[in-house]
Amino acid sequence: MLFLGGCNLRCPTCHNASLAWDMASLPLVTPARVRAFLAERKRWLSGVAITGGEPTAVSGLGEILHEVSTSGLPIKLDTNGMLPEVVELLLAQGLVARFFVDVKGPFALYPELTGGGASERDARRNLGHVFALAKSRPESFLFRTTQVPLLTDDDIQTVRGMLPSGFDLTVQTYTPPRRPHALTDSEARRTAGNLV
Numbered sequence: 100m101l102f103l104g105g106c107n108l109r110c111p112t113c114h115n116a117s118l119a120w121d122m123a124s125l126p127l128v129t130p131a132r133v134r135a136f137l138a139e140r141k142r143w144l145s146g147v148a149i150t151g152g153e154p155t156a157v158s159g160l161g162e163i164l165h166e167v168s169t170s171g172l173p174i175k176l177d178t179n180g181m182l183p184e185v186v187e188l189l190l191a192q193g194l195v196a197r198f199f200v201d202v203k204g205p206f207a208l209y210p211e212l213t214g215g216g217a218s219e220r221d222a223r224r225n226l227g228h229v230f231a232l233a234k235s236r237p238e239s240f241l242f243r244t245t246q247v248p249l250l251t252d253d254d255i256q257t258v259r260g261m262l263p264s265g266f267d268l269t270v271q272t273y274t275p276p277r278r279p280h281a282l283t284d285s286e287a288r289r290t291a292g293n294l295v
Contacts, residue, residue, distance in 0.1 A: 155178050246272060
């Protein structure tokens with residue numbers, strides 16, 4: 100798994116807050132170290148997962164993925180789907196075997212769920228683009244939602260209904276982060292509620 104720093108959203112329930120918004124505080128891994136790691140372990144690995152933060156918001160992502168692809172291992176990329184043009188380009192270039200798209204919740208809740216990072220309109224437009232890509236290349240997309248404190252069972256059903264026909268939704272259980280700066284469930288609800 101390769102973690103890339105930076106994110107275009109401010110989700111109050113983020114598990115990788117330091118990586119997403121304060122990546123300068125974390126140690127940097129050089130491309131040479133990544134190459135060496137993959138070369139030494141290639142025979143034991145079945146693929147490389149690229150996550151974050153938000154990988155599609157990282158400058159030079161194509162070059163990073165090209166470098167990783169020289170290992171011959173397939174690449175899985177996690178994304179929030181808010182930069183669909185990047186997803187489309189990576190798909191067209193064949194740099195990513197599969198995208199795991201985190202659908203945060205119903206479109207109307209995006210402002211709260213993303214800390215104001217995405218409006219309902221942004222979510223509809225961007226995920227609509229990703230859903231269209233998924234229809235044309237169903238083998239390349241999986242969709243998931245983490246049932247954070249703000250989401251109800253009805254919200255999860257709404258998300259299932261948003262997906263293109265034929266796709267399932269993986270629902271992940273939310274576990275509050277263990278970092279001192281992480282928000283508790285009640286703080287996350289309060290923070291999300293204050294952002295609307």
